[in-house]
Amino acid sequence: xxxxxxxxxxxxxxxxxxxxxxxxxxxxxxxxxxxxxxxxxxxxxxxxxxxxxxxxxxxxxxxxxxxxxxxxxxxxxxxxxxxxxxxxxxxxxxxxxxxxxxxxxxxxxxxxxxxxxxxxxxxxxxxxxxxxxxxxxxxxxxxxxxxxxxxxxxxxxxxxxxxxxxxxxxxxxxxxxxxxxxxxxxxxxxxxxxxxxxxxxxxxxxxxxxxxxxxxxxxxxxxxxxxxxxxxxxxxxxxxxxxxxxxxxxxxx
Amino acid sequence: xxxxxxxxxxxxxxxxxxxxxxxxxxxxxxxxxxxxxxxxxxxxxxxxxxxxxxxxxxxxxxxxxxxxxxxxxxxxxxxxxxxxxxxxxxxxxxxxxxxxxxxxxxxxxxxxxxxxxxxxxxxxxxxxxxxxxxxxxxxxxxxxxxxxxxxxxxxxxxxxxxxxxxxxxxxxxxxxxxxxxxxxxxxxxxxxxxxxxxxxxxxxxxxxxxxxxxxxxxxxxxxxxxxxxxxxxxxxxxxxxxxxxxxxxxxxxxxxxxxxxxxxxxxxxxxxxxxxxxxxxxxxxxxxxxxxxxxxxxxxxxxxxxxxxxxxxxxxxxxxxxxxxxxxxxxxxxxxxxxxxxxxxxxxxxxxxxxxxxxxxxxxxxxxxxxxxxxxxxxxxxxxxxxxxxxxxxxxxxxxxxxxxxxxxxxxxxxxxxxxxxxxxxxxxxxxxxxxxxxxxxxxxxxxxxxxxxxxxxxxxxxxxxxxxxxxxxxxxxxxxxxxxxxxxxxxxxxxxxxxxxxxxxxxxxxxxxxxxxxxxxxxxxxxxxxxxxxxxxxxxxxxxxxxxxxxxxxxxxxxxxxxxxxxxxxxxxxxxxxxxxxxxxxxxxxxxxxxxxxxxxxxxxxxx
Numbered sequence: 001x002x003x004x005x006x007x008x009x010x011x012x013x014x015x016x017x018x019x020x021x022x023x024x025x026x027x028x029x030x031x032x033x034x035x036x037x038x039x040x041x042x043x044x045x046x047x048x049x050x051x052x053x054x055x056x057x058x059x060x061x062x063x064x065x066x067x068x069x070x071x072x073x074x075x076x077x078x079x080x081x082x083x084x085x086x087x088x089x090x091x092x093x094x095x096x097x098x099x100x101x102x103x104x105x106x107x108x109x110x111x112x113x114x115x116x117x118x119x120x121x122x123x124x125x126x127x128x129x130x131x132x133x134x135x136x137x138x139x140x141x142x143x144x145x146x147x148x149x150x151x152x153x154x155x156x157x158x159x160x161x162x163x164x165x166x167x168x169x170x171x172x173x174x175x176x177x178x179x180x181x182x183x184x185x186x187x188x189x190x191x192x193x194x195x196x197x198x199x200x201x202x203x204x205x206x207x208x209x210x211x212x213x214x215x216x217x218x219x220x221x222x223x224x225x226x227x228x229x230x231x232x233x234x235x236x237x238x239x240x241x242x243x244x245x246x247x248x249x250x251x252x253x
Numbered sequence: 254x255x256x257x258x259x260x261x262x263x264x265x266x267x268x269x270x271x272x273x274x275x276x277x278x279x280x281x282x283x284x285x286x287x288x289x290x291x292x293x294x295x296x297x298x299x300x301x302x303x304x305x306x307x308x309x310x311x312x313x314x315x316x317x318x319x320x321x322x323x324x325x326x327x328x329x330x331x332x333x334x335x336x337x338x339x340x341x342x343x344x345x346x347x348x349x350x351x352x353x354x355x356x357x358x359x360x361x362x363x364x365x366x367x368x369x370x371x372x373x374x375x376x377x378x379x380x381x382x383x384x385x386x387x388x389x390x391x392x393x394x395x396x397x398x399x400x401x402x403x404x405x406x407x408x409x410x411x412x413x414x415x416x417x418x419x420x421x422x423x424x425x426x427x428x429x430x431x432x433x434x435x436x437x438x439x440x441x442x443x444x445x446x447x448x449x450x451x452x453x454x455x456x457x458x459x460x461x462x463x464x465x466x467x468x469x470x471x472x473x474x475x476x477x478x479x480x481x482x483x484x485x486x487x488x489x490x491x492x493x494x495x496x497x498x499x500x501x502x503x504x505x506x507x508x509x510x511x512x513x514x515x516x517x518x519x520x521x522x523x524x525x526x527x528x529x530x531x532x533x534x535x536x537x538x539x540x541x542x543x544x545x546x547x548x549x550x551x552x553x554x555x556x557x558x559x560x561x562x563x564x565x566x567x568x569x570x571x572x573x574x575x576x577x578x579x580x581x582x583x584x585x586x587x588x589x590x591x592x593x594x595x596x597x598x599x600x601x602x603x604x605x606x607x608x609x610x611x612x613x614x615x616x617x618x619x620x621x622x623x624x625x626x627x628x629x630x631x632x633x634x635x636x637x638x639x640x641x642x643x644x645x646x647x648x649x650x651x652x653x654x655x656x657x658x659x660x661x662x663x664x665x666x667x668x669x670x671x672x673x674x675x676x677x678x679x680x681x682x683x684x685x686x687x688x689x690x691x692x693x694x695x696x697x698x699x700x701x702x703x704x705x706x707x708x709x710x711x712x713x714x715x716x717x718x719x720x721x722x723x724x725x726x727x728x729x730x731x732x733x734x735x736x737x738x739x740x741x742x743x744x745x746x747x748x749x750x751x752x753x754x755x756x757x758x759x760x761x762x763x764x765x766x767x768x769x770x771x772x773x774x775x776x777x778x779x780x781x782x783x784x785x786x787x788x789x790x791x792x793x794x795x796x797x798x799x800x801x802x803x804x805x806x807x808x809x810x811x812x813x814x815x816x817x818x819x820x821x822x823x824x825x826x827x828x829x830x831x832x833x834x835x836x837x838x839x840x841x842x843x844x845x846x847x848x849x850x851x852x853x854x855x856x857x858x859x860x861x862x
Contacts, residue, residue, distance in 0.1 A: 030703070030706055031703065034703040038699055038701060041699055042669065043668065043669065044578065044579050044580065044668040044669050046580065056703075056706070057709070060708055060709050061706040061707065061708065061709065062706065062707060062708075062709045063703050063704045063705060063706050063707065064704055065700035065702060065703045065704045066703050066704075066706075068699070068700055069699040069700055072696055072698075072699050073699075075696060076579075076580035076696065077580075078580075078610045078630065078632060094704075099697040099700070102697055103696050103697050106694060106696060110612050112613060135712055135714065136712055136713035136714055139712075139713060139714030139719065140713070143719070143722060143723060146723070146726075147726055150726060150727075150729075150730040153730065153734070154730065154733055154734075157733075157734065157737050158737070
């Protein structure tokens with residue numbers, strides 16, 4: 001018993017409860033920047049709005065609404081690629097926002113040659129479900145299942161809970177847990193290397209200036225970055241085709 | 254019992270075999286080969302049945318018919334007949350063929366030869382007369398035609414084009430007509446038209462009517478379509494081909510049956526038509542072809558934006574809304590309608606300019622109209638108009654080029670001031686549109702609150718708090734589980750329970766010993782020390798009260814891995830206790846303290862074992 005108490009005490013001491021992400025200093029100026037950006041937008045000065053919002057981003061901070069407003073500003077400023085990019089970023093932070101979904105679809109409909117993506121059944125399913133949750137929410141869900149599992153075990157010890165029922169509940173929780181883990185892994189791995197095309201560019205076979213063009217990429221398309229070499233990036237288009245283009249044409253989500 | 258039956262079966266079998274072989278051997282029937290027809294006169298549109306009979310055989314392969322002038326033949330199959338009459342065994346095979354008359358006239362079915370069982374046989378030729386159908390014959394009263402009427406006169410296909418000399422891309426109306434008289438035709442398929450060098454627009458609904466030509470009444474099925482020549486020069490349209498089935502009337506049945514005499518009763522046309530009275534014969538009709546001269550479009554006067562449209566057109570354009578803010582979409586709607594190959598025509602569209610950002614237009618084609626809708630976004634408030642847009646086409650009637658220009662369209666572009674009303678325009682469900690939502694739709698307005706800012710790249714699941722949550726809960730569960738286990742064990746395992754309680758009791762004992770020591774009560778002190786230590790050993794090592802001897806202690810302690818010096822100390826304590834208790838030796842307080850301390854240390858040491 002003593003041993004346990006000692007361990008717990010050590011842990012509590014070790015822990016420095018840092019509430020994740022709160023940057024207390026400079027909070028005032030962040031809000032000001034945000035509202036400044038909004039004012040510029042309302043007046044129609046979209047490039048000024050973009051600048052104001054970008055200041056916050058440069059400070060290393062982000063929020064769903066910030067990306068949304070930024071994307072709107074880019075769109076009005078006829079920079080489709082940047083607009084789509086920032087909508088994607090906003091989606092990762094507030095996936096269920098209906099305004100965002102609507103504008104995102106609108107922006108996407110403007111992309112040239114945006115064809116259907118070949119995806120396996122599993123990845124489509126998990127994208128649909130996972131698309132409604134942020135990574136953090138999934139992590140919390142996982143914790144929740146794990147915790148519930150523990151509760152079930154306790155119940156088994158202290159209440160006349162039947163063994164079969166307990167096992168059934170545990171199995172159910174385990175399935176949910178595994179499913180969400182897979183979804184989580186899928187998201188983290190797929191989200192890592194996604195980027196958006198900022199300008200129409202030709203993807204070439206080799207990372208050489210005059211190499212033959214393999215295919216075209218249009219502003220607003222989504223690609224996966226496979227490799228980086230000096231000034232070039234090797235990207236994979238949604239239909240699987242791979243090619244090289246200068247890194248300046250892409251920005252990771 | 255079975256054994257009795259075998260001879261019976263054997264007998265029956267042998268008997269049958271004998272009869273068969275006798276029948277075959279004793280009277281080797283003569284083989285004969287004959288031809289016969291169901292009627293000597295047949296009309297166009299009726300069938301004639303030809304039967305080739307081989308007598309004396311049960312099986313005979315089908316016999317190939319030679320070409321019979323005026324007829325087409327089809328083999329139906331064999332029919333076998335075996336009879337045993339008055340001990341006489343006879344068999345015959347009849348091969349049945351359907352003959353379809355093609356033209357009117359007198360014909361002869363020639364002598365047909367066949368090799369049967371090594372011998373050559375041939376039939377007598379048969380004369381057959383084919384007449385024109387009785388119905389048509391009556392309508393031709395007054396004109397004694399000596400011409401031969403053939404099947405082709407009764408059903409034929411005609412191909413017509415509305416114009417034989419056109420310009421490249423000009424619309425031509427094509428009509429294909431199927432004429433039928435005096436016959437029944439079924440399963441009419443859509444005609445196939447050889448139209449290389451033309452663009453073909455699908456058939457409209459076929460029409461059916463009757464028409465009288467040259468005194469003969471025909472049933473007509475008419476197919477209409479439009480074609481547009483895609484090459485210049487002399488082009489051949491057609492021929493057109495149409496597949497259908499002609500119904501041939503079967504002549505009255507001539508079955509060799511004992512009921513032949515009753516045939517007449519049933520020889521009613523009405524009945525004949527329903528039962529096996531008709532046979533469907535598929536045929537393919539072909540029309541003649543049509544030569545079309547296609548003129549190329551003249552080069553002089555051809556406008557720059559001309560993209561190949563030929564015909565007569567109406568072009569209109571609309572722009573809305575006419576007053577917008579910078580960055581808001583304006584929709585241009587261009588409508589083209591008229592005579593011409595709308596599918597192939599390229600619609601004019603607006604190009605990107607300094608004043609406007611344009612998006613790819615959406616094109617819809619329906620009901621003889623082609624509509625193009627394009628979104629333009631004014632980039633600045635200085636823009637005052639959308640430029641004019643032209644559509645050029647070639648009119649084959651006037652033989653010249655025409656250009657229709659619409660616009661320019663004035664628009665008012667303002668920079669938005671102050672609070673903007675929310676312009677959320679989602680497509681209402683009632684809007685029937687195959688166009689995705691780029692029309693009449695605007696970006697939803699920005700958010701006025703930033704929400705909570707977080708560090709870029711930081712995630713909750715990577716934070717300390719999350720980790721702590723997991724660890725704490727794990728610890729919690731583990732602790733609870735272990736505690737309950739312990740409780741259970743205590744309930745069930747006495748030895749364990751006692752061992753657990755030993756130190757606690759020892760502590761209590763030491764406490765009371767301490768009191769005695771402070772009060773100077775020597776005897777009670779040493780008693781207490783003794784009992785405490787003894788009970789401690791009993792509980793911890795599960796010994797019985799009486800067995801605490803030095804020797805046993807030694808054993809137990811060393812077996813538990815206790816250091817020798819501790820063992821010695823234990824012995825010392827006991828000795829001292831004994832001395833006071835039994836020998837009434839007095840000790841001073843320092844000694845008592847000493848003993849007390851030793852006991853404590855001993856117990857601690859043993860607890861740590």
